Amino acid sequence: PEYRRAEFLTSAGKFAQCPPDEGWEVAFAGRSNAGKSSAINSLTGNRKLARTSKTPGRTQLINFFVVGEQQRLVDLPGYGFAKVPEAVKREWTRQLESYLQQRQSLRGLVLLMDVRHPLQAFDQQMLGWAIAADMPVHILLTKADKLKNGPASNTLLQVRRQLQDRSDMISVQLFSALKHTGHKELRKVLDAWLTD
Numbered sequence: 001p002e003y004r005r006a007e008f009l010t011s012a013g014k015f016a017q018c019p020p021d022e023g024w025e026v027a028f029a030g031r032s033n034a035g036k037s038s039a040i041n042s043l044t045g046n047r048k049l050a051r052t053s054k055t056p057g058r059t060q061l062i063n064f065f066v067v068g069e070q071q072r073l074v075d076l077p078g079y080g081f082a083k084v085p086e087a088v089k090r091e092w093t094r095q096l097e098s099y100l101q102q103r104q105s106l107r108g109l110v111l112l113m114d115v116r117h118p119l120q121a122f123d124q125q126m127l128g129w130a131i132a133a134d135m136p137v138h139i140l141l142t143k144a145d146k147l148k149n150g151p152a153s154n155t156l157l158q159v160r161r162q163l164q165d166r167s168d169m170i171s172v173q174l175f176s177a178l179k180h181t182g183h184k185e186l187r188k189v190l191d192a193w194l195t196d
């Protein structure tokens with residue numbers, strides 16, 4: 001995959017509108033403000049790429065980006081949830097579960113969490129669905145530059161320890177879009193998922 005050649009492919013308002021289920025896909029998820037757009041933009045070197053998902057009214061779309069022949073990155077909606085009506089939340093939960101459980105081309109989920117607030121309720125729910133769907137998860141502890149090295153490493157160890165029962169399926173790393181740290185480690189995981 002050539003992340004730096006990423007191009008917007010399409011948006012889907014619901015699972016049924018996803019592009020053909022062929023090839024390989026990696027999805028990115030996180031609570032809003034976790035740093036998902038920044039991470040996708042910094043990985044692809046394209047500052048405008050993930051902005052589409054932020055356009056008002058389009059926040060509930062799944063966005064697909066092409067990074068190679070039959071290789072895609074997928075930007076899942078950023079659950080800013082607080083102001084969304086209950087019925088909309090329920091429908092989105094359903095769509096997301098279908099996507100995680102039924103999408104054949106989906107090879108892994110990158111779950112982003114602010115290093116200062118890891119493993120919130122939304123994150124636990126995503127992990128639960130991913131495990132139920134037998135989907136590997138790679139966690140980015142984002143904005144690592146906001147902590148000094150010591151506290152950042154401590155958080156990394158703590159999160160790893162809390163998830164050690166599922167270390168076969170879940171990996172964790174520190175990441176900073178601002179300082180460009182953790183990109184190589186992330187690319188290695190994506191490369192493996194997008195090729196097998």
Ligand code: GDP
Pocket residue numbers: 030031032033034035036037038039078142143144145146175176177178179
């Ligand atoms: P999203 O809602 O998950 O897409 O989050 P954004 O990528 O829009 O980031 C939310 C806020 O966190 C913005 O103000 C970003 O500038 C900031 N941010 C994102 N990544 C980093 C980072 O690596 N370091 C720092 N210090 N701030 C970041």
